Amino acid sequence: MIYFNQGFVHLPVARGGVMSDYRVAILPGDGTGREVAIEATKILNTISDNTNIGFDLTEIACGGQLYKETGKEWAEGSFEFCRDDSDALFLGAIGHPGSFLPNGDLAGGSVILGLRSGLDLYANVRPIKLYEGVMHKVHGKFTQIWQPDMVDMTILRENTEGLYHSLLKRASNRAQGLEDYVVPELDFPDLKGEVVYDPRPISSHGTERLVKMGFDMCKTRNGAPSDGVSRVSCIDKSNVTRGCQLFRRTFDKVAESYPKIATDYGYIDAFTQWLTRVPEHYDVVVTSNMFGDIATDLASVLQGGMGMAGSGNIGDEHAFFEPVHGSSPKYAGMNKVNPIASINSIQMMMDWLGRKNGSEELLGVAKTIESSVAEHLKDGKNLTYDLGGNSSCSEVGDIISKRLARKLSEQ
Numbered sequence: 001m002i003y004f005n006q007g008f009v010h011l012p013v014a015r016g017g018v019m020s021d022y023r024v025a026i027l028p029g030d031g032t033g034r035e036v037a038i039e040a041t042k043i044l045n046t047i048s049d050n051t052n053i054g055f056d057l058t059e060i061a062c063g064g065q066l067y068k069e070t071g072k073e074w075a076e077g078s079f080e081f082c083r084d085d086s087d088a089l090f091l092g093a094i095g096h097p098g099s100f101l102p103n104g105d106l107a108g109g110s111v112i113l114g115l116r117s118g119l120d121l122y123a124n125v126r127p128i129k130l131y132e133g134v135m136h137k138v139h140g141k142f143t144q145i146w147q148p149d150m151v152d153m154t155i156l157r158e159n160t161e162g163l164y165h166s167l168l169k170r171a172s173n174r175a176q177g178l179e180d181y182v183v184p185e186l187d188f189p190d191l192k193g194e195v196v197y198d199p200r201p202i203s204s205h206g207t208e209r210l211v212k213m214g215f216d217m218c219k220t221r222n223g224a225p226s227d228g229v230s231r232v233s234c235i236d237k238s239n240v241t242r243g244c245q246l247f248r249r250t251f252d253k254v255a256e257s258y259p260k261i262a263t264d265y266g267y268i269d270a271f272t273q274w275l276t277r278v279p280e281h282y283d284v285v286v287t288s289n290m291f292g293d294i295a296t297d298l299a300s301v302l303q304g305g306m307g308m309a310g311s312g313n314i315g316d317e318h319a320f321f322e323p324v325h326g327s328s329p330k331y332a333g334m335n336k337v338n339p340i341a342s343i344n345s346i347q348m349m350m351d352w353l354g355r356k357n358g359s360e361e362l363l364g365v366a367k368t369i370e371s372s373v374a375e376h377l378k379d380g381k382n383l384t385y386d387l388g389g390n391s392s393c394s395e396v397g398d399i400i401s402k403r404l405a406r407k408l409s410e411q
Helices: 032-050 064-070 078-084 109-118 162-175 204-218 242-255 268-277 289-303 340-357 360-379 393-409
Strands: 002-004 008-011 022-029 055-060 088-093 123-129 136-138 141-143 152-158 231-236 262-267 284-287 310-314 319-323
Touching: 022 032, 022 078, 022 109, 032 055, 032 088, 032 340, 032 393, 055 078, 078 109, 088 109, 088 340, 109 162, 123 204, 123 289, 123 340, 152 204, 152 289, 162 289, 204 231, 204 242, 204 284, 231 242, 231 268, 231 289, 242 262, 262 268, 268 289, 284 289, 310 340, 319 340, 340 360, 340 393, 360 393
Parallel strands: 022 055, 022 088, 088 319, 152 284, 231 262, 231 284
Antiparallel strands: 002 008, 008 055, 123 152, 123 310, 136 141, 310 319
């Protein structure tokens, strides 16, 4: 490892002396994020060792624990490095107990939220797929609630607007060294005592590009598990809120350009019921920021829990990928958490880089990572505690990496 610019660590990946193809920034963050980042890096190294694809990896220290120790969320110049000198980003997790900024915001928010807003990563993409061999923990016991061939959808959550807009803008400005963002004062008649508010702006522009991505993604999939129909579902609360009414109108406008793709609708409260009762109906789902934040975590139960849930924060030019289980402070340092969410996030990174750069090799690697994970889970022999096993984080990462290496070397 070569240290430079205080807080940056260059992790050279040798590949027969050939110059690396892609620059990837690794941001381990806090708690168990640091442990799963090791497993994510292991997958990248495995790809480099067994293909003609090379990665130039740079690790950037960041997060709430770093802030508590140094007074900085990450080193100066980190945002610019992610923006200008990286082809893709991987984030472990952000969040350290008791670590907050003077204004009350989460320490480390400049990283996860600053990148989302500052790089205009307007779509949070969450694949929800149940693999064979994964059981569901209910009432303290593991059992098969949903069937693997009945859960395979992708939920797209708007990622820069809505209820979190003010927080995102504060984090983005802080990450870029800009003036603090202050929410305009609003008057709320008849409310008494202290009043605190977070505006929930929704724009036609922000909605249109998210919905368009959803329809384009739908064209690459195999349709809903129940009937094979290519379908995009609009989930909102348009019977109540004006922002959601705009969201639905914009959805309908975009849908006109995709006549071969079916559409349907749902209110978010009803959707949380349908999501668990008839998940097989859904192919691609688009929704607003807060609704998507809640619904995707509920949906992770279908696929075996948060330890299985990878994600991508995607814009037109940039993207970062992360497991969504958070920093899990109570498990930090125990080598216990499930690394598959991180491995699935690297799979998404390879797919995104492949599509962005027109690389069939990268797209093939993405498929091979997915099949390696699927085969590992189907075997059911080495699982972490959340899936009913007792294997460690690093053990599972090692086994999947070795399986991936074998499959890549045979291609």
